[in-house]
Amino acid sequence: MTDARTLLTERLAQLQQRHAKLDAHLTNADRDVPTDWDDRAQVLENDVVMEGIDAVTLNEISHIRAALDRLDAGTYGECASCGGTIPAGRLAAIPTATQCVDCAS
Numbered sequence: 001m002t003d004a005r006t007l008l009t010e011r012l013a014q015l016q017q018r019h020a021k022l023d024a025h026l027t028n029a030d031r032d033v034p035t036d037w038d039d040r041a042q043v044l045e046n047d048v049v050m051e052g053i054d055a056v057t058l059n060e061i062s063h064i065r066a067a068l069d070r071l072d073a074g075t076y077g078e079c080a081s082c083g084g085t086i087p088a089g090r091l092a093a094i095p096t097a098t099q100c101v102d103c104a105s
Contacts, residue, residue, distance in 0.1 A: 005071055008095055012064045015057050022054040063096040070098075079103055 025031075026047060034040045070076040077086050081103035090097050097104070 004076065004091065004095055005068070008064050008067055008071070011095075012061060012068070015061050015064070019054060019057050019061065022050055022057065026050060026054070060096075066098075067096045 033043055067076060070078075077088075077091055078084075079086055079100040080098040082100065084100050084103075086097055086100045090101055
């Protein structure tokens with residue numbers, strides 16, 4: 001499971017960097033907002049998209065932290081529903097998976 005920890009830790013670092021950049025942009029009160037209404041609408045629309053991307057980023061960060069907690073607890077790869085083993089292939093595809101294929105279906 002060390003490979004999983006490395007993969008999850010690296011992805012977590014990437015996502016935390018993305019979140020920091022998005023947050024810095026979205027909370028920057030000093031940025032220029034155009035006075036032209038069309039341009040202003042475009043900037044605000046871009047902000048809405050960036051807020052959506054940030055929400056997805058924060059959600060993935062939460063899932064990765066939970067997976068790392070399961071690694072620490074020794075329950076990583078154990079299905080949260082049936083207690084069975086989550087196949088290695090599923091964990092390779094979805095390292096944050098909490099259910100085996102049968103329970104996830």
